[in-house]
Amino acid sequence: MPCRLLLGLCLLAVSPGRAAAADAFESWLHPAQPPAEGFEPLPRSASVAPGREVRALARGQVVAVGPGGRSVTLEHLFHENHELRRVRSEYTGLEAVTWRPGQGVARGQAVGRVGTGGKGEVRLLEGGRVLSAAEAKRFTEERARLPLPAEEPVLLLISHAANELRLYERGREVKRVEVGFGQGEGRKRLRGDNRTPLGMYFVVGKHRGDFPGEYGAFYGGHWMKLNYPNPWDAEWGVAQGVISREVREAITRAWRERKLTPASTKLGSGIGLHGWAGEWSLAESGGRLSWGCVVLHNPDITALYGRVPPGTMVVLF
Structure with missing residues (x-):
């Protein structure tokens, strides 16, 4: 050989x-x-x-x-x-x-x-x-196998700097919309920091309709859940003594299968894309709205919802 x-x-x-x-x-x-x-x-x-x-x-x-x-x-x-x-x-x-x-x-x-x-x-x-x-x-x-985002059937790229989301199909852009992020500045690291992550994730759950609870209206009738944390979040968690190596391995396995990763650690969870309780503007809010999720205008999340199947790659950079 x-x-x-x-x-x-x-x-x-x-x-x-x-x-x-x-x-x-x-x-x-x-x-x-x-x-x-x-x-x-x-x-x-x-x-x-x-x-x-x-x-x-x-x-x-x-x-x-x-x-x-x-x-x-x-x-x-x-x-x-x-x-x-x-x-x-x-x-x-x-x-x-x-x-x-x-x-x-x-x-x-x-x-x-x-x-x-x-x-x-x-x-x-x-x-x-x-x-x-x-x-x-x-x-x-x-790195025996690496992702090729441009070949994904559906891909969402989300820029923190530009407050923008773009939808791609097989590497071809088909839609772009304005987005907001968490109230906290910087990259999400821990539960409760109100920050939005940086990284590559996958859609692992979707819901449309009414949401129960005091804050149900803030979903804007739509929710697409991501499998935060990912292996790189987990690696940081191990280095900081926040999670164990065993938990990191469990996160890595689930992420590779595009499944929900362990959600009960100090790294936090519950990150996704949703609408809002009403109209919002970037000028007034500075794009700082949620507890860490990506926020879309309600007409935009309505238009995107049906085009984003479970398993879709979502990259926040």
Whole structure:
């Protein structure tokens, strides 16, 4: 079986809309090159014997070819939670290759062959730091499969900065509406902080009609529940001592299946999309309305409700 080699890896988060002229939604959903759908596992050995073939870790694009075609550098983009991340992999010790910058490379595609007079070296870096073998192995194992939001049948992208929601079908925008958020500033972390999350979630419940209770009117007759918290919220919770590793694992399993995640932890729950008790304006409210949910104008939630089935991906960034 051909040995798969990753050499030289650099990671950073790409902020949606970094370029002033770029549309934040389109920059995130449709980046300049196709995002990776997953990463191949790293080889066990730190080096590759002469004559062995080297294959691309993930779908990407050639950004550099070394002198004499002895090395190739690929760039990979991938979606993770609410971020678009950028990874570079460098393949060295190769025989002369004919790649050119700008060419696309598929996951597992042959990049080259290790020269007979040398060996391929494996080196992984994150922000200039060389990753240990265990860190590199964990990185690829955790990202063997990655989401491709532009291929989702239905997708909701919601921008905190723009107070805007966009509905996509197979990557094509079909509707955009104004939204409000929680009364608390910043990213939701704990139950009762009145903040709206950042991250990737899925619709796990819907209800339309009357809502009982003192605050029933504030749903505006519509409710679409999200499976907050997600694995990244849970990871933060473990680091802060708020939840256990066992609870984090339960959250991760349910989230991956697009099911309701555990709702009784200190991280909070009950996050979704709904209408409001009456008309509201961004100018008067500043968009700070709810206890953490995304608030839509009632005509907008009415129009969206039937187009958003259970299991729909919702990304708040």
